Amino acid sequence: MGVGMPEYLLMFRKPQTDSTKGYADEPVIKSKERYSRARWQADAHGFTRSSGNRLLTKADFDGLSHAEVFRKFKAWSETQIYSYENHVEIAGWCDEMNMLPTGFMLLQPQSWSEEVWSDITRMMTLNSQQYSKGQEMHLCPLQFDIVDRCIKQFTNVGETVFDPFGGIMTVPYRAMKFKRKGIAFELNKSYFADGAGWCAAMEAEITIPDLFDMEALDRDNGAQDYTANKKEAVELETATDDAIDENQVELAL
Ligand SMILES: C[S@@+](CC[C@H](N)C(=O)[O-])C[C@H]1O[C@@H](n2cnc3c(N)ncnc32)[C@H](O)[C@@H]1O
DSSP: OOOOOOOOOOOOOOOOSSTTSSSOOSOOOOOTTTSOHHHHHHHHSSOOOOOOSOOOOGGGGTTOOHHHHHHHHHHHHHHSOOOHHHHHHHHHHHHHTTOOOSSSOSSOOOOOOTTSOOOOOTTOSHHHHHHHTTOOOOSSOOOHHHHHHHHHHHOOTTOEEEESSOTTTHHHHHHHHTTOEEEEOOSOHHHHHHHHHHHHHHHHHHHSOOHHHHHHHHHHHHHHHHHHHHHHHHHHHHHHHHHHHHHHHHHHO
C-alpha cells in the first residue's frame, strides 16, 4: 500500500513598504508578453479546476433526503468534471431548502486518484463520544474506517497494535474491538485519561456475553454435565465389574 503525506504550499506575501498598512503596497509586476491577463485571472483565483460537462441543477436535489443528497453529490463528484462554482451553488440551494447542515460537510468533493480512499466516513471518530459526554474533542482523531481497515489488513487476532501518538486512543480502542491487543503513548494527560476510559468501555463491551455466548455456555454446561454423568457411569460400571469379579472369585472358590 502506498502511503501519501499531504504536501503543503506555504504562500508568503510581499511585505509592505509602510508597516502601518496591512497590505502590500508595491504590486508584483509581470509583463503582458510573458504573462497574459487571461492567465493571471485564472491563477489569481483560489481554486483552479476545469469545467465542461453538464452541471447539476437545483432540480436534481429537489425532494431528496440528506442521505440521498450526500450520495448523489458524491457519485457525481467521482465521475464528472468538477466545478468549484457549481459546488458552492449547490450548497447554496441546499441552504435555501434548509438542508445544509451546520455540523458537517454534506457535499464532499471526491478525489479521482486511485490512491485515495473515498469510502471513509469522516464523522465516525471517537470525537462523537467525546462530544456526547461533554469531554474535550481531539483536534484530529483518526476515523474508525481507516483504523479498522489497517488493523484487519495488517494484523491477526491476538496480535498487538501500537500507536506511538495515541491521542484519545482510537487505535487501541478499535484494536480491542477486533480481538487484538492495543498499546499507545500519549503526552497529553487529559487525552490519555479519556482514551483509557474508552478502552475500559470497550473491554467491558467485548466481555459482556451476548445471546450466542449464552448458547455456547449452555452447550459447555451440557458438556460438563455429560462429563460428570459419564464419570459416574464409568465408576458404576467399574464397581459392577468388581462386584462380578468378586462373585466370580467366590464362585471359583
Ligand atoms: C494526530 S494526534 C493522534 C490522534 C489519535 N490517532 C486519535 O485518534 O485520537 C497526535 C497525538 O500525539 C501526541 N503526541 C505528540 N508528540 C508526542 C510524543 N512525543 N509522545 C507521545 N505523544 C505525543 C499529541 O498529544 C496528539 O494527541
